[in-house]
Amino acid sequence: MERPKIDERLDRLVNIRSSLDQVIDTLPMKVPKQARTHIKDILLKNDELNQLLEDLKERRPPRLIVVGKTGVGKSSLINAMFGRYLAKTSAVEIGTHAVSSYQYRDNDRVLFDVIDTRGLNESFSAGESAEKSLLEAVQQFEPDAVLLVMNATDRAGMDEELAQIKKLTPYVSEHVPVICVLTHADHVEPARMKEPHHYPEVKETRIKEKKQQVLRLIDQLDITIQTVIPVSSYIEWSHEAPEFLSEQERSELSITFDGRFQIDTLLDYLESNMAFQSAIHLMLSTRIDRAVKQLTQKIIKVFSGAASTVALTPIPVSDMSVLVPLQLLMVSFIGYVSGRMVDKKMLRDFLVSLGGVGSLGYSFKLIAQQGSKFLNVVLPGSGSVISSTIAYSGTYAMGKAAEAYFIDHVSKKTVQTILKQAEQEGKEEAKKDKKAAE
Secondary structure, eight states: OOHHHHHHHHHHHHGGGGGHHHHHTTSSSOOOHHHHHHHHHHHHTOHHHHHHHHHHHTOOOOEEEEEOOTTSOHHHHHHHHHTSOOEEOOOEEOSSTTOEEEEEEETTEEEEEEEEOTTHHHHHHSOHHHHHHHHHHHHHHOOSEEEEEEETTOOTTHHHHHHHHHHHGGGSOTTSOEEEEEEOGGGSSSTTOOOGGGOOHHHHHHHHHHHHHHHHHHHHHTOOOOEEEEOEEEEEESSSOGGGSOHHHHHTOOEEEEEEESHHHHHHHHHHHSOHHHHHHHHHHHOHHHHHHHHHHHHHHHHHHHHHHHHTOSSOOOTHHHHHHHHHHHHHHHHHHHTOOOSHHHHHHHHHHHHHIIIIIHHHHHHHHHHHHHHHHHSTTTTHHHHHHHHHHHHHHHHHHHIIIIIIOOOHHHHHHHHHHHHHHHHHHHHHHHHHHO
16 A cells, blocks of 8 residues: 555554544444444543544654764665665754754655764763753654664774763663664675675674673763664665755656664564654555555454453443354455545455354354353453453454454455464453453
């Protein structure tokens, strides 16, 4: 799916809370008024769903502090992360003339902001006023991550660069990841080997040794750096001197040789440790398929948790009138994010793809759940745990099947297999959630 299309769908998804009735009307079943009210109440008061929608609404380009000497490969690293030759815009002042921010753009779209740390060491050594200016700039910038970029093959000066980070990190929130990126891993001997999939064992061993060397330095200097990631940003473009091209010409460049190494590892770490509102923007800019997958997984977790709260209701009423529409709403959300047209036919086609596993076997699960609820009449609370687990795992399994059907485009037979396997996985997830809540 193209970026503009997914952005449009996310914007509409953000406003789903005001149009739940219309979405419920697209379900291939009649939802009784009382059940409809209960479903809306569950979703509108669900903190996790509200937080997810707010994060999507407030999604924004990540803000990075990138520290590193000139020539260490900062721009090449950024190009490698996005797989495009990006244009860096002019500097924007941040509260002080000593520190500036740059934006990296892909045509009109801002991909992320970078704080300019040239002269960082001079700022710290120039006196209290300069250090105060840097502090104010960092606080105003509110970075999502700090990257210390160092040349993997250059041991000289590493202590000094790490010492700069040690001075900087007290000004950064403890929740902001600080990552040491060792560039030019492709220059490690044998340097002629540029294809990561064909790195000989001796080259991989030497790269690991470089990483261990830096980890020992970090430990000796007692610096707060969460991880060290060696990378290669080596890319050959379809023009020998892309820096002289116009922004439009740069956007049309293609990769003729891809020597990137562990760039995905770096992106994985950033996306997993940044705030979701900036992580989703990064994923949409670098790996849109991963962004869609992450979003569907969050939707599955939210709806599975919501289903378990329905099941914990101590009064034995017809849960199927609430749970089934709730699950189909989850399927609608996943289908919508995937780019499909969400309507009754789409949902019916999905249910048909489940075969007996979904239409009959799953209904029996719901009936079994209803039976466990009736235990509460005899002994209040005795059936709640069983009921909650079944509701959670069943909804989770339905969500994973929808993900496979709409996102992964697998066969109907595979969807049914995934549904069966995901039920056990859902039970484990339900236990984790219950333990976390305690």
